[in-house]
Amino acid sequence: MDFTLKIWRQENANAKGRFETYKINDISPDCSFLEMLDILNESLVNKLSHPVCFDNDCREGICGMCGLYINGHPHGPDQAITTCQLHMRKFKDKETIVIEPWRAKPFPIIRDLVVDRTALDKIIQEGGYVSVTTGGIPDGNAIPIPKYKADQAMDSASCIGCGACVAACKNASAMLFVSAKVTQLSLLPQGKPESSIRVQKMVAKMDELGFGNCTNTYACEAECPKEIKCSNIAKMNREFLFAKVCTEENI
Amino acid sequence: MTTLNSKTPEGELSEKWTKYKASQKLVNPANKRKLDVIVVGTGLAGSSAAASLGALGFNVKIFCISDSPRRAHSIAAQGGINAAKNYQNDGDSVERLFYDTIKGGDYRAREANVYRLAEVSNSIIDQCVAQGVPFARDYSGMLDNRSFGGAQVSRTFYAKGQTGQQLLLGAYSALSKEIKAGTVKMYERREMMDLVLVDNQARGIITRNLQNGEIERWSAHAVVIATGGYGNVYFLSTNAMNCNGSAAIQCYKRGAYFANPCYVQIHPTCIPVHGEYQSKLTLMSESLRNDGRIWVPKKIEDAQAIREGRLKPTEIAEQDRDYYLERRYPAFGNLVPRDIASRAAKERCDAGYGVGAGFAVYLDFKTAIERLGRDKIHERYGNLFQMYEKIVDVDPYENPMMIYPAVHYTMGGLWVDYELQTTIPGLFATGEANFSDHGANRLGASALMQGLADGYFVLPYTMQNFLSDKIHQPRISVESQEFENAEKAVKEKIEKIISIKGEKTVDSLQRELGHIMWEYVGMGRNAENLKKAIPLLSDLRKKFWSNVRVVGDTTSMNPELEKAIRLADHIELAEVMAKDALQREESCGGHYREEFVTEEGEAKRDDENFKFVGVWEYKGEGQDPIMHKEELNYEFIKVQQRNYK
C-alpha cells in the first residue's frame, strides 16, 4: 500500500511548527501504524534527515505512551485501541494521512509528535491514591467488597493515562481521566475515607493546570482506548457536589 | 577482589528473615532525612521501593525513562500475582510456594531468597488491597484466585487480564503520594548513563535528560537499580521498546558482577513474526493453553501447502494433525512449562512442519468450542481473541490461532546478596534487574510477586541496615572529581557515537544483533553455534563503532541517539550472554544445550558440575571477563529431576 503522510514537525516547544509531507510506498496492510512510522524514520535516517519523534513503548496497548491524532481521531480511526494497535489495513490505499500531536494547553509539545503529559501525573499526585504507607495493613480479605463494585472499580481503573480523552474533547477537558480515578477509589471501601477531599483536590488541580471544562459531549468516551464510560464523570460530579454541600472538608 | 558472600543469615530457613529483621540496624527518623537514595527505574520494583523508602523518611530521587512511572513495562503483565494465602483451602503454604518456585527454577536459585519471597508474598496482597487495587472477587466479596502453570494449587490473584497494570498503578499511586509529600522527587524522561563510585561505594549517577540532551549529575548515599531485564538484546521480544539492559551494563562495567546472563525465558504463546519491519512481539496469555490444543500438520507436504497458501488449516483432517505436546507429554499435554512448550514448537518448525511463514504452530480452540460453546470461550478469552484479531486480521473462533515462542523475561541480572546489594557497596538491584529468585526459569505470575516483594518488604529493611552506617557520611557535592570524570566519559562516548556518521542505521544493527542472538544464543544452543556467535558479536561491535549512523544532535530529543547508546551496551551484554551460555554445559530451565539431553530428548541438568550461579566480572575494555561461582547449597530441599511426562 502507498500513503501520503502529512506530519507535524516542530524542533522544540518554542520552535514554530509546520506540516511536512512524505510519500511512503509498499507498506504491508499487516504493518502496524507505528511500524509504518519506523519504516519512514529508517528511510529518513538513510537520507540523513532527522526522524520523526513520537512517543511509544509497550506497543501492545497498555502503557498509554503512544498517542497520535490521526485524520481527526485520537489513536486513529479504529475503535477501542491505542495508536500502536492500529494497523494499516484500516486505511485505503493511496490515502493521505494527517498526523498531529495531542493538542491542549497543559500538553506542551516537546518535539514533533511528542507532548508532555506530566500534567496528568500532577493531578494524580493531588490525591489519586489511598494514603496508606507500606505495612501495617489488615488482611486482604478483612473487608469484603461486593463483586459488582470490585468489577466496576476495575473498569474505571483500566485507564491507561494516554490522554486521548483530553485530545478528543473539544474543550481539552481531562474529566474522564480524573473521574476514572475518583470513581475507582470511591467505589472501594479503602478509598472511601478520603473521597470527599480527594475529588475536590483533584478537580482543583485539573482546573489549575489549564484543562478545559466538560460540556458533556462524550467525545472522550467515544475515543477512549479502554472504553471508559462517562458514567464515571457523573459519579465524580455527584461526589463533588456531596463534598461541597454535605461535608465540612473543604479545600 | 570482592569475594562472593551471599550474607545469608544463619539458622532455620523459616527463621532467617525474621531473625534478620530482628537484628538489623535501624536509622532514627531524624537521621533518615539526611540520607539520600537514588532509585533508577519506575516499574513495580522501583516504584514500590521508592515509595516505601520515601514513606520511611529517606530522601529519594527516582528516575523514569518515560514521561510517567505508569508506562513501565510491568504494566503489561496479564496473568496475575502469586501468594501463599491459601484462601482456597487447597493446601497451599509458604513452604509449597517456596518449593514450587525452586523447582520451577530448575534448582538454580538461592534457597534463602526464595523462601523470603514466598514468606512476604502474602503481605503484598494485603498491601495492594489497601492501596485500592481492584483484584477480582467472588460473589461473597472475597478475593478470587486462578491457577497457573507449574503449581497444583490456585494461588494466583488477578485483576481481569491486567494484573500488572493494576499493581503498577498501585505502586504508582503510593509513589505519587510520596512525591506530593516531598519525600520523593521524580525526574522523568531521564536515562541513566553511568554509575559514579566514590571510595568504591556507589555515590551517584549520571543521567541524560531525554528532552534536551542535558547530562546531569546526581549524588546519594545509595543507588537502587530497578531497570528491568535485557530481553531486547534479541531485538524482537515481548519487552517494550524502551526496555533495556543499559543501566545494568553500566554497573557491570563499574565493577558490579553480572549473574547468569544466559538464562532467558522464551514464552511459547506469542503472535508470530509477520514481516521484516516488525518492531516487537505480542504475548498471548499463557492461560490460552488451558483450552487450546497445539498442533502442526502431520504430513510435511500439508505444511508446505499451508505455507504457500494452497491449503487452509481447517481443511486438514483430524488424523492428519500432529498434537505434538499431547503426543510427547501425555500427562501435562498442552500445559507443560513454558520452556518445554517453546522448545517443542521450535523443534517442529525446524523440522519443516511450521505453518504461517514457517515459524508458527497452531493453537486450536475447535474442540474447546465444540465442548463448551462459543459463549463460554468468549467469556474466558474474549479480550485475547479480540486482540489477536486486531493484529492478525483472522477470526480465531473460526480458524486456529498461530503462535510462536518469543523472548519474554531474563532470569539473569546483577548479582545480589541476601540484602539485594550488588558487589559494589551501596548499589542495590531489584526486580528483573537482579539475578533474582527464579533460578533458571521463572514460573508464571512470579515476576510481579518478586518485584513488589523486593520493593515493599525487603529493600526498606536491608537498605536501612546498610544506611545505618552512613549517617556520619555527609552529602557529597556533584562537583567532585569522580562526578567530573564520569560526566566527561559519558559526553565523550556520546560524541563518539554521533560523530561516526557511518552507513548503518541503528535499527539495522539492532536487527542484526537480534538475528545473531536468536540464531546462536536462542532457544536451542550448542557449543558450535555459541563459538560462532562470539566472533560475530565482536564483529558487530566493531561495525557499530565504525559504521553506525546517528543523525541529529546531542542537545535535543533524539531517539536515534538513545537507541544507539543502548545498542552499544546491548552488544556487550550479548557477548557475556554467549560466554555464559557456552560455559554452562548442561541444560536447565531457560538454558537448553542441544548436546545435553536425555535419551528421550529432554533437558539434562548436571547438578554435579553446574549447581552454581555463573557470576561475571568485567575486566576492562577488550579484556575477557572472568567468571566466579556462587555454589548453591540446598540444605532444606531435595534436588530432583523435573518431570512433566
Place this chain on the structure above:
Amino acid sequence: MKLIQFASITKKMALAAFGLFLLLFLPVHLGINLCLLREDGGEWYRNASHFMGTNYIVKVFEIVLMASVLLHIIIAILLTIENFLARPVKYKVKSKTKTKTGSKYMIITGVVIACFLVLHFINFYFVKLDLIEGKYTAEIEKIDKHFQQKALKLQKGELNEKEQAQLMAQYQAISQVSQEKMDMSQKNLVNLSKEEVKLYCGEDFEEYEPDFYVMSQDLFSNRLYSIIYIFVFVILGLHLSHAIKSIAQTFGLNHNKYNYAIELVANSYAILIPIGFALIPIWIMYIK
C-alpha cells in the same frame, strides 16, 4: 485560563441549574401560547397574559427567570472562552469523533436562541415593561360605559372646560373610528396605538394594557417572521436535545436503572416543546 474563580464542576453545575429553571418555564410559556389556537377571539390568551403581567408571585419569578437567562448566557460565554483557551493551537483536521450534534453545537444553538430572544423581547417583553410601545385593544362596551359616565357628569355640570373639550374630542374620535380598527365582531377597537387609546378612552381611562393577542396575530401573519420562528424552534430543539441529559449528567444522575427514563423524558421534552411552539405559526399560516 480561569475567567471565573470557581471549580470547573461548580461552574458547570451553575450553568445547568440556570438552564434547568429555563426548562421549567418553557412549558408554562407554551401553555399560554397554545391559547392562541383557541377560536375565542383571544379571550383565554388575553386573560393569561393579564395574569402573567399582574400577579405578584409571577413577578417574583419573572425576576428570577430573567436573572437565570442572563447568568445562563454569561456563564456559557465565559466557559466557552475558557474552553477555547484550553487548546491554543487547534487541530488541522477537524475532529471526526462521533458525538451527538446537539452537544457539539450548544454554544451556536445558544447564540441563535439568544438572538431570537432579543427579537422576542423587543416584540413582547419590552412592550410589557412599557419600554416599547405596543398595540392596544379597547372594548367598545367599556368605552361606552366610561363615555356615558362622563356624559352624565357633563349633564350635572361637573366637568370643567378642559374636560368638556376632551370629551368632545373623544366623541368625535369614536364616531369617526375607521372600519379597519373595528374588529369583525364589532365588539372591540383593535390595533390601536397608545395615543389612540387615550383618545378613545380618555386620559383617565386606566384599564388599558398592551394587547399581546393582536400583536402575536400580527407577527404570525408575517410569513418571514413565522419561518424564522419555526427555524429558531428547530434550533431550540437541538439545544434541548442535549440539555436535560446533560443536566442529569452534571448533577450525577446517571444510573443504569434510570438512564432509560431520563433519556425518555429528555427526548420527549426536546421534541414536544419545540413542536408545540412551532405549531402556532403553522396553524396561523396554513390551517386557520
